[in-house]
Amino acid sequence: MAHSERPRGKCIFCGREMTRGGLSRHFESCAERKKAIAAAEQGDAQRQQLYHLQVQDAWGGDYWLHLEVNGTATLDDLDYYLRGIWLECCGHLSMFTYGGWSEEIPLDTRLDAVLEPGVELTHLYDFGSTSETLIKVRKVRTGRPLTSYPIFLLARNNPPDLRCMECGAPATYLCLGCLYEDDKAGLLCDQHVQTHPHDDYGNPLPLGNSPRMGMCAYCGPSEPPY
Helix, strand or coil: CCHHHHHHHCCCCCCCEEHCCCCCCCHHCHHHHHHHHHHHHHCCCCCCEEEEEEEEECCCCCCEEEEEECCCEEEHHHHHEEEHHHCCCCCEEEEEEEECCCCCECCCHHHHCCCCCCEEEEECCCCCCCEEEEEEEEEEEEECCCCCCCCEEEEECCCCCEECCCCCEECCCCCHHHHHHCCCEEEEECCCHHHHHECEECCCCCCCCCCCCCCCCCCCCCCCCC
């Protein structure tokens, strides 16, 4: 499900919409983010290294996240988050590497032991119908976390503008039968899903803002904060 326009997303602090790269630069000057950091510094949470991660689907990059993660958190915490917001369907195995299918990094590894500006990791979920996620460290700062959770969502892509293959209205469902058997997009609106004939793969699934859509049994994210 590739798209010609670069997907935009919204800064969690000020609400400005930009591309993935634009937001990566924006956070450094965002006045509302600076206020949030100043407020967090008045608390009593442990000061630590905090890493700004740019996370994206390896196959096209239409789906992406900007995260701030605590250095004291582990790769297991990051795995849990990615599963919750993007990936979890059947409890598949997953792993982190320094690129592709290279040597696995243990999940109990602290993030501050593997992250520094410029480092790129790969996350692999499901070793059959694999979802591959690229993770790049953009910045690091020292301070008190913005949340009591190990990971804070800075921004994510807006849901792609997908259109019904029957009428061109906004799509809200995905037919796996069309996708797998008929080599069609399988995208359906609220109206055409009512009379769609395919049920070999179960009923059409509600669309979600995830690169896992249409793969295995994925049917949507967990409840925040994952």
